[in-house]
Amino acid sequence: MRALVMKFGGTSVATSSHLRRVAKRIIQTRRRGLHPVVVVSARGDTTDRLLRVASQVAARPRGRELDVLLSTGEQEAMALLAMAIQDMGWDAVSLTGAQGGILTDENHTRARIISVRPDRIRAEIGAGRIPIVAGFQGVNGYQDITTLGRGGSDTTAVALAAALGLGLCEIYTDVEGVFTADPRVVPKAQLIPRISYHEMLELAGRGARVVHLRAVEIAKKYQVRIHVRSSFTEGEGTYIEEVGEVEKGRVVTGIAHEEKVAKVTITGVPDRPGVAATLFQALGQRGVVAGMIVQSAPRGGVNDITFTVAVDQSEEALEVTKEVAAELGAAGCFVEGDVARVSIVGAGMLGHPGVAGAMFGALGRAGINIQLISTSDISISCAVARSDLGRALEVLHRQFELEREA
């Protein structure tokens, strides 16, 4: 019997009735003649609750103990889901990350999977039991519990599918699939039935939250198709897969955005080699992730560097930048907190010059000032005032004809 990895997110198992609904869905799959291998996240807001408790007990909880704490969320969910399935007359068995063979490196709270050894999972399938594996967690070489960072359950699911030699991984979530823009902000956003790994990586990297970036990377590497679907409806969802060039109907596939962005600027930086490296290495060491980075052309032997960070990292970013500014003898630095980023993504733009011009033109006609621009081969991002974000999404969605069905 062929196996199928089915991953359910935290909102899909938040309450007892949600859990029972998910159990039914798993059993349906079993009845259809596939053997489900289930990956489950912590229920509802469990992870946030545990983080809150940790912050009450210690000012800076260490990663190893955070992992021991947070991993209880998935362990609770997997036991309850196994019970729900058993209660409906089918055999299930819950497995921790360690039991599921998810072996990771030693970087607590953001471990990377080194290898997957699904021996126990295979044995349970062989015995006719439905394995329910904890997402988000693994075990390192010291037999200590690790966690994979936010969105890690998607990564667990895809890595398991790859290790089991399966070509498909289902990711059940609280939305219908991947949309041309966030449907909560752009009501006319359309479901994307198929999207390439490359495009999905760009969308995920620029703010789309449906599937985690690393999961898509692994899927691409091992050629696992990801089927993103709703836990609550029977919709078609989105396939993330290799899409041939010929099939690309659209220049732009989707629009991603990040709402809470801050812009940090360091002015009067001496124009000499290694300066940017000094700044961004210092930021990286403090865990600050810079998004867009723009360096002005030098005038009078100095230039300005501006970069974006998530708002909740802006204080830390400013602190580090001030230290570096003093060290480099720069003129000064400041932060602006009311910025948003909007990005258009599409493999189709590779062969279509003028996409950037069309984007900037649409924003300009709408009276939206572009604060920063950065591009990759299949995406263009603009920083705009946060108050302009909704309108920017709307005009771009219309400009690139994303409202019509694909």
Next chain:
Amino acid sequence: MRALVMKFGGTSVATSSHLRRVAKRIIQTRRRGLHPVVVVSARGDTTDRLLRVASQVAARPRGRELDVLLSTGEQEAMALLAMAIQDMGWDAVSLTGAQGGILTDENHTRARIISVRPDRIRAEIGAGRIPIVAGFQGVNGYQDITTLGRGGSDTTAVALAAALGLGLCEIYTDVEGVFTADPRVVPKAQLIPRISYHEMLELAGRGARVVHLRAVEIAKKYQVRIHVRSSFTEGEGTYIEEVGEVEKGRVVTGIAHEEKVAKVTITGVPDRPGVAATLFQALGQRGVVAGMIVQSAPRGGVNDITFTVAVDQSEEALEVTKEVAAELGAAGCFVEGDVARVSIVGAGMLGHPGVAGAMFGALGRAGINIQLISTSDISISCAVARSDLGRALEVLHRQFELEREA
């Protein structure tokens, strides 16, 4: 540096401030030059909460999944306690039952410890870290999580002390130690400074909840002294240890009681060999624990059997008894739910005839009717009406002079 096992119960770590207080206490021990090995229970009412959630998801959750679920309670507590200690500048490391080397049999929800292999604990001590071990849980030969049943954290603590070759195990709880009677019911109850394993086993077996029965059994077997103390005060507490005969000042050491007892009676049972075995084996198979068992002298070839059970097992007990009654051709059976049991315990009564008489006399003078009597070598138990329990405890406490200091 000598190690010392310190076990903290659920109420001792219920809130963040409780956790921090316990962390300070552990660090004090470390400062005194002992290396603490900490065992911790699930916080507050976590276990009850998890059981409630399980009952919402499945009618009869299976033991294996219950163990996966319940073990998260101790895992949460151990991580938070390690964080609290680290936050105070000391090095700690939390360990699951499996990591702590607690190997058990395969009886989920009531596993027994087969062996303890504290290699990892020894290594952590060697590295200067304070190990915080999850109580109540272990791992079986399939690497599946098991739990030891209610009160199992005491068992973990004493088993660890024994495996580490230590002569002492501290059990911190929400009371000052072991008392001559439950101080919530008998205000004049006195702290018992020292009590023998044998007496403690009788008290624990007859309703005293301070230390778990199995923990005392292991302590007796491996000659580990248990020091029962309050987490909240600096009182002297109670030592449970080998006490020489010479030292016994009192005939009766303490009084235990169980408040919620039911009495099941089966009447007109044929007086032939094997009848009692049939009944109590059937009860045992259904998990019903009979307390006192009394069989009347036969008249006319039949007799009556009466036994006590906890009130919450009385329905199940009656059901089983009815089945057995039909099978044996007994006259009938019935249950009375408003019973309590009071037991006097004391190794001193071995050499003192007349203790039983003194007990029955005291109850009789107080107008308390004795419904059932059973005895062991160092205890005498009486079933009485539940409404008589408070007065029974009071008159017996006075009768055996337990109000004066030991």
